[in-house]
Amino acid sequence: MGMNENVSKPLDRLAAELAGDMEAVNALIRERMASRHAPRIPEVTAHLVEAGGKRLRPMLVLAAARLLGYPGPYHIHLAATVEFIHTATLLHDDVVDESRQRRGRPTANLLWDNKSSVLVGDYLFARAFQLMVEPGKLRILDILANASATIAEGEVLQLTAAQDLATDEQIYLQVVRGKTAALFSAATESGAVLADATPEQVQALFDYGDALGIAFQIVDDILDYGGMTETIGKNVGDDFRERKLTLPVIKAVAAASAEERAFWQRTIEKGDQREGDLEQALALLARHGALAAARGDALDWVARARTALAVLPPHPIRDQLSDLADFVVARVA
Amino acid sequence: MGMNENVSKPLDRLAAELAGDMEAVNALIRERMASRHAPRIPEVTAHLVEAGGKRLRPMLVLAAARLLGYPGPYHIHLAATVEFIHTATLLHDDVVDESRQRRGRPTANLLWDNKSSVLVGDYLFARAFQLMVEPGKLRILDILANASATIAEGEVLQLTAAQDLATDEQIYLQVVRGKTAALFSAATESGAVLADATPEQVQALFDYGDALGIAFQIVDDILDYGGMTETIGKNVGDDFRERKLTLPVIKAVAAASAEERAFWQRTIEKGDQREGDLEQALALLARHGALAAARGDALDWVARARTALAVLPPHPIRDQLSDLADFVVARVA
Numbered sequence: 001m002g003m004n005e006n007v008s009k010p011l012d013r014l015a016a017e018l019a020g021d022m023e024a025v026n027a028l029i030r031e032r033m034a035s036r037h038a039p040r041i042p043e044v045t046a047h048l049v050e051a052g053g054k055r056l057r058p059m060l061v062l063a064a065a066r067l068l069g070y071p072g073p074y075h076i077h078l079a080a081t082v083e084f085i086h087t088a089t090l091l092h093d094d095v096v097d098e099s100r101q102r103r104g105r106p107t108a109n110l111l112w113d114n115k116s117s118v119l120v121g122d123y124l125f126a127r128a129f130q131l132m133v134e135p136g137k138l139r140i141l142d143i144l145a146n147a148s149a150t151i152a153e154g155e156v157l158q159l160t161a162a163q164d165l166a167t168d169e170q171i172y173l174q175v176v177r178g179k180t181a182a183l184f185s186a187a188t189e190s191g192a193v194l195a196d197a198t199p200e201q202v203q204a205l206f207d208y209g210d211a212l213g214i215a216f217q218i219v220d221d222i223l224d225y226g227g228m229t230e231t232i233g234k235n236v237g238d239d240f241r242e243r244k245l246t247l248p249v250i251k252a253v254a255a256a257s258a259e260e261r262a263f264w265q266r267t268i269e270k271g272d273q274r275e276g277d278l279e280q281a282l283a284l285l286a287r288h289g290a291l292a293a294a295r296g297d298a299l300d301w302v303a304r305a306r307t308a309l310a311v312l313p314p315h316p317i318r319d320q321l322s323d324l325a326d327f328v329v330a331r332v333a
Numbered sequence: 334m335g336m337n338e339n340v341s342k343p344l345d346r347l348a349a350e351l352a353g354d355m356e357a358v359n360a361l362i363r364e365r366m367a368s369r370h371a372p373r374i375p376e377v378t379a380h381l382v383e384a385g386g387k388r389l390r391p392m393l394v395l396a397a398a399r400l401l402g403y404p405g406p407y408h409i410h411l412a413a414t415v416e417f418i419h420t421a422t423l424l425h426d427d428v429v430d431e432s433r434q435r436r437g438r439p440t441a442n443l444l445w446d447n448k449s450s451v452l453v454g455d456y457l458f459a460r461a462f463q464l465m466v467e468p469g470k471l472r473i474l475d476i477l478a479n480a481s482a483t484i485a486e487g488e489v490l491q492l493t494a495a496q497d498l499a500t501d502e503q504i505y506l507q508v509v510r511g512k513t514a515a516l517f518s519a520a521t522e523s524g525a526v527l528a529d530a531t532p533e534q535v536q537a538l539f540d541y542g543d544a545l546g547i548a549f550q551i552v553d554d555i556l557d558y559g560g561m562t563e564t565i566g567k568n569v570g571d572d573f574r575e576r577k578l579t580l581p582v583i584k585a586v587a588a589a590s591a592e593e594r595a596f597w598q599r600t601i602e603k604g605d606q607r608e609g610d611l612e613q614a615l616a617l618l619a620r621h622g623a624l625a626a627a628r629g630d631a632l633d634w635v636a637r638a639r640t641a642l643a644v645l646p647p648h649p650i651r652d653q654l655s656d657l658a659d660f661v662v663a664r665v666a
Binding site: 035037038039040041089092095096114115116118119120122123125126127129130133136138141142144145146148149151152153154155156157159160174 | 368370371425428451452453454455456458460469474484486490493507
């Protein structure tokens with residue numbers, strides 16, 4: 001995902017604001033990913049956790065709590081919780097998708113095996129629940145248990161909705177809420193609950209996380225077709241090869257001629273993909289302006305995310321969250 | 334697992350005592366395994382949940398709570414929670430072990446695919462956590478989160494300890510506590526906590542579940558080599574083929590001559606298994622009385638389980654739990 005220096009600045013500013021907290025989160029993650037009996041666990045976890053992800057989800061927890069004046073210390077636990085849940089889902093996703101690369105490195109299922117990825121994912125999920133018991137707030141447990149169920153449900157839905165041209169934008173939205181937005185919104189909502197925020201503030205931060213997560217995933221799905229330049233770079237076309245019905249394709253299918261529909265049926269539904277098909281798919285996306293339309297949807301979600309922030313008190317972090325929403329779509333400027 | 338009419342009675346008596354509660358548990362399980370968006374989830378879950386497992390773990394929750402006078406209603410939620418966690422681990426275990434049969438039926442990973450088993454397992458695990466938030470007791474969440482971590486850790490440990498002749502009885506015990514006893518003891522302990530039991534009673538029910546679970550798993554591992562009759566029936570030798578270091582083999586390896594050790598190295602460590610090797614393994618187990626010694630260990634754990642019950646108030650359920658402990662080893666009478 002090419003992000004030039006200019007557009008990465010909002011994330012850097014937020015990271016700088018939260019640098020001290022984030023260091024504590026990383027220390028807690030290292031401490032809690034240990035296992036007294038099974039050294040395989042920290043090996044597999046470290047491979048993924050230390051690969052230099054953006055730590056966007058834990059930052060959202062910290063930002064929500066800090067923005068509302070939470071003095072600590074449990075925002076650190078909650079941020080580590082969210083990163084553990086995220087890491088567990090990545091481990092399982094890579095098994096499900098039979099992925100071979102993640103964050104530019106070989107996946108755990110490739111370096112070790114599927115068994116280790118499944119079981120270490122389970123371990124991290126359990127560790128996440130242990131961590132979230134510590135703040136002693138049942139409502140936070142409820143939020144994160146609900147988010148975990150929504151994530152798994154979204155993944156199963158994607159499994160069955162893939163390869164089915166009947167998948168429409170509404171089903172896509174459910175899948176995206178599951179696979180991405182549920183953890184974003186749980187991060188911001190639980191951070192607000194931890195800070196004893198008002199119901200209005202909690203709702204605002206939920207809405208922000210939800211909209212940000214949806215925009216984020218739409219942009220990822222645009223980038224999977226090469227972004228707005230619509231040229232074939234490396235890693236372009238994974239979703240096409242995996243026959244996933246993402247927003248650009250859903251839009252192109254909705255506008256397809258009979259002949260084009262036959263193309264999508266052959267490549268996506270039947271999985272009969274040949275030399276030149278990805279180029280043809282890109283041409284059809286371009287013909288119907290599908291990537292631009294998807295980007296327009298992402299911009300709408302960004303606007304909703306920014307609007308949600310309006311009821312929150314003035315704070316540097318509030319402005320940084322607003323900039324972060326813009327940044328998410330700037331990846332496909 | 335051949336259980337004759339005589340030895341199955343203790344379980345039947347407990348089941349009869351808890352029949353009304355158990356019906357409520359089954360109804361709650363059916364309700365909560367539903368998914369609004371992903372019909373694949375209840376399909377896969379029903380295949381496993383309705384295959385007629387013994388429901389031993391939820392019964393332990395109900396028994397502990399009822400024995401201590403808990404009036405309801407959350408013992409039902411807690412029992413369903415424990416069954417969901419158990420079902421989730423079975424789904425993932427069958428992926429990890431590449432199993433093709435479970436409870437006499439094809440496994441979910443065979444009928445659907447590994448992806449569905451991984452993701453539906455994740456969903457059930459999340460649903461379990463949602464359910465256990467409802468009683469509003471943080472300590473119960475703590476117990477079950479800890480048990481879930483111990484289960485996953487035990488599975489990873491088994492993954493790395495398998496195929497390694499250095500695995501000793503201490504490591505075996507850690508694996509068994511993880512894969513089996515952790516959920517037994519969490520079931521009885523959390524049932525006691527739900528009933529606001531005294532610390533002494535909570536400890537007693539934890540100890541009972543722990544010892545019962547260990548005895549149960551040792552007996553399963555004996556049965557995998559055909560039980561005390563040491564004849565080759567159907568399903569005998571799965572652990573041998575999967576190169577798992579279970580208690581009978583650990584005992585036989587500890588007493589092995591140099592020649593015998595070479596046999597175990599070839600078959601278990603190197604995985605070079607030939608025609609007649611299972612018969613040879615059984616002969617070595619018989620030569621060193623390994624199955625009888627393992628049964629002796631199981632009987633010791635049963636004694637501990639029964640002893641733990643002594644501090645609990647007199648109650649028909651207390652006697653049934655005591656009989657249940659005997660029943661567990663009677664499977665290899």
